[in-house]
Amino acid sequence: xxxxxxxxxxxxxxxxxxxxxxxxxxxxxxxxxxxxxxxxxxxxxxxxxxxxxxxxxxxxxxxxxxxxxxxxxxxxxxxxxxxxxxxxxxxxxxxxxxxxxxxxxxxxxxxxxxxxxxxxxxxxxxxxxxxxxxxxxxxxxxxxxxxxxxxxxxxxxxxxxxxxxxxxxxxxxxxxxxxxxxxxxxxxxxxxxxxxxxxxxxxxxxxxxxxxxxxxxxxxxxxxxxxxxxxxxxxxxxxxxxxxxxxxxxxxxxxxxxxxxxxxxxxxxxxxxxxxxxxxxxxxxxxxxxxxxxxxxxxxxxxxxxxxxxxxxxxxxxxxxxxxxxxxxxxxxxxxxxxxxxxxxxxxxxxxxxxxxxxxxxxxxxxxxxxxxxxxxxxxxxxxxxxxxxxx
Numbered sequence: 001x002x003x004x005x006x007x008x009x010x011x012x013x014x015x016x017x018x019x020x021x022x023x024x025x026x027x028x029x030x031x032x033x034x035x036x037x038x039x040x041x042x043x044x045x046x047x048x049x050x051x052x053x054x055x056x057x058x059x060x061x062x063x064x065x066x067x068x069x070x071x072x073x074x075x076x077x078x079x080x081x082x083x084x085x086x087x088x089x090x091x092x093x094x095x096x097x098x099x100x101x102x103x104x105x106x107x108x109x110x111x112x113x114x115x116x117x118x119x120x121x122x123x124x125x126x127x128x129x130x131x132x133x134x135x136x137x138x139x140x141x142x143x144x145x146x147x148x149x150x151x152x153x154x155x156x157x158x159x160x161x162x163x164x165x166x167x168x169x170x171x172x173x174x175x176x177x178x179x180x181x182x183x184x185x186x187x188x189x190x191x192x193x194x195x196x197x198x199x200x201x202x203x204x205x206x207x208x209x210x211x212x213x214x215x216x217x218x219x220x221x222x223x224x225x226x227x228x229x230x231x232x233x234x235x236x237x238x239x240x241x242x243x244x245x246x247x248x249x250x251x252x253x254x255x256x257x258x259x260x261x262x263x264x265x266x267x268x269x270x271x272x273x274x275x276x277x278x279x280x281x282x283x284x285x286x287x288x289x290x291x292x293x294x295x296x297x298x299x300x301x302x303x304x305x306x307x308x309x310x311x312x313x314x315x316x317x318x319x320x321x322x323x324x325x326x327x328x329x330x331x332x333x334x335x336x337x338x339x340x341x342x343x344x345x346x347x348x349x350x351x352x353x354x355x356x357x358x359x360x361x362x363x364x365x366x367x368x369x370x371x372x373x374x375x376x377x378x379x380x381x382x383x384x385x386x387x388x389x390x391x392x
Contacts, residue, residue, distance in 0.1 A: 039372035043071030080336025088322030152255035160257035197260025240340025
């Protein structure tokens with residue numbers, strides 16, 4: 001299997017030029033391939049960013065195993081919850097345009113009311129939606145069953161959200177809310193993110209996919225990135241896989257009505273431009289997507305900014321506005337998990353070394369995924385530090 005995967009390594013873009021760096025890159029290849037082989041990952045793509053520049057980028061294995069199509073840095077894939085950062089940038093852009101406030105009652109912007117029945121007099125704000133402290137919860141199986149397999153979801157965000165929050169709606173329940181006062185308790189919520197994206201649509205009077213294309217994708221040259229299957233080149237779109245024991249299951253294309261929480265489809269190459277912009281005060285190659293002050297506000301750890309005690313689950317980290325810390329507070333950015341998808345987009349706190357990592361395979365064991373995926377991720381960071389420290 002290792003030899004099989006080795007044969008199909010594809011290096012579309014490799015920057016390190018010094019001899020020592022190339023030796024180190026060869027070692028990196030071996031480690032990545034070994035971890036892929038042990039875990040059963042079909043395809044992997046990754047980039048290492050040092051001092052706001054891509055210094056290494058590569059693909060391994062297959063985007064489509066049956067057709068023997070290699071996985072490259074230009075392969076398009078669902079990136080799951082990293083998409084939330086795009087929704088966050090759109091929220092901050094609408095704020096920049098004076099169309100909304102982070103601390104206003106969200107009902108100011110909505111055509112239906114969102115009220116926590118346990119605290120009917122307490123407002124819910126965009127800041128709370130963006131930091132997962134709104135008291136909105138993803139009720140199962142309603143959320144999981146909203147995934148539409150076979151293509152883009154035929155249900156609009158507005159229709160789904162109204163059915164979830166309107167007391168007369170099909171999916172309304174008191175259980176859609178926590179028995180926690182808004183702004184005082186952390187619980188990760190995809191549906192709250194979808195609501196933030198829908199608010200952007202309401203205040204800008206433009207669909208989120210078009211608004212983000214105009215303000216993010218086009219300025220950054222992300223010409224093959226989109227939110228919907230109908231917006232991307234399917235010839236470059238990766239098949240998604242689920243590893244179950246010795247068998248490998250192909251996962252059909254899917255979409256979801258809450259697409260602002262996880263619908264972006266992009267490549268390692270194009271996501272690198274976006275991540276550099278986020279790490280560089282909103283600028284990439286002279287193109288600014290947000291003012292510096294708004295980038296800084298998005299990336300500020302917001303729990304202290306709320307000025308209220310927040311009960312944080314000990315397994316979670318502080319949240320910015322659709323921005324988070326990981327690895328014990330040592331890294332910043334976002335990650336995502338969905339059927340057939342595992343992604344990370346993280347930087348160290350100095351913003352000197354950053355890594356993007358994709359795989360198109362979900363594994364049957366969380367321990368396997370955590371161990372082997374993290375093994376690749378950690379080695380990429382070590383390589384980034386090696387490049388930084390040996391750059392002449």
